[in-house]
Amino acid sequence: MELTAATILVAFAGVSLICFMKGAFGGGFSIVGIPLLSIVMDPVTAGGLLAPLFIAMDLFALRYWKPSTWSKPDLLLLLPGLLAGIGAGYLLFRFLDHRAIAILMAVVTLIFVALWFAGDGSVAIQPRSSPKAIGAGLASGITTMVAHSGGPPLAMYLLSRGLSKEIYAGTTSLFFTVGNATKAVPWLLLVGPTGNVWTLMAICLAAIPAGVWLGWRLHAKLDQRQMYRIVYALLIVSALKLLWDGVSGYLT
Template sequence: MELTLTTIMVAFAGVFLICFMKGAFGGGFSIVGIPLLSCVMDPVTAGGLLAPLFIAMDLFALLYWKPSTWSKPDLALLLPGLVIGIGFGYLVFRLLDHRAIAIVMAVLTLIFVGLWLVAGAEIATRPRSRPKAITAGLASGITTMVAHSGGPPLAMYLLPLGLSKEIYAGTTSLFFTVGNATKAVPWLLLVKPTASVWTLMAICLFAIPGGVWLGWRLHGSLDQRQIYRACYGLLVVTALKLLWDGASGYLA
């Protein structure tokens, strides 16, 4: 990858957008910034660029999403599956066709949002379920490893619980802090970033504080209903991006 001014500016904007989403929603929607990165580098290189940056983003976001915003009972159910799922995702990336996983995840996400719309787009208050949490953790681990898109499975578990907007964002933030730290080494083994990629990482670090802070300010200005509607809307964007990535891979 050639390190040009255009590459630096586009990558910086993509990382800033991802940080903004982490500040506003706690994480899980980083895929919305990846199309910007894909304008100046291939998806695998982008994955290698983001893997270490995610750790820095998450650590900075935890300055805002403190332990008081974590749903510890849900995290206890979700995190073991997440770690195992990342291991499966690594094998999928190396051995199997991850485009099919992207398509399946996209379809399931769109169905989930469709059911929410049919139900009247209300905030649900369903009880937590151990089987659903384990399944969500596994699915999120796989999709975050193969496509940096672990948000939909986690959201499909957390949103129906009707958590407060702070607890939802804080729980999501810690969940992906663990996930991104776990998947960083496998991604770096797969990609082996060049010197120019490491340089670009260092430059993009400066996008993190402002992006997270601005997103956090947006979170504070929105009420519970607006946050949930935004999350469901972002799920649609994420699903369409996954569907495009998967389908275009077969058509290419």
């Protein structure tokens, strides 16, 4: 990858957008910023660039999403599936077709959002469920490892729990802090970043504090229904991006 002014500006903007999402919603929508990075580098290089940066973003975001904002009983059920999913995602990344995984996850997400709209935008609150939580953690682990897109499976589970906006964001933040720390080494082994990528990482670190803070400020101004509407809108964007990645991969 050539380190040009355009590469630096676009990467900085993409990282800033991802940081903003982490501050506003606790994480899970990193895929929204990846298309920007894909303008100046291939998606796999973008994944290798982001993997260590996610850890720095998460640690900074935990300044705002403190333990009082974590749903610990849900996390206890979600995290084992997440870790298993990252291991499975590593194997899938090496040996299986990423495009099919992207298409499947996109279709499931779009069905979930369609059901929400069919219910007049109401959230059907469901009790905590071990099988559902483990399944959501597993699916999130696989997709976060394969495509940095673990948000939709987790959101589908947590939105159904009817958590307050603070607990939703805080639980999501810690979930992806664990996931991003776990997948960083496998991603670096798969990608093997060059010297220019490491230099770009160092430059993009400067985007993290302001991006997370601005997102957190937006979160504070949203009411509960606004928060949920935006999350569902982001699910649509994420799903359409996954669908495009999968389908276009078969066409090229």
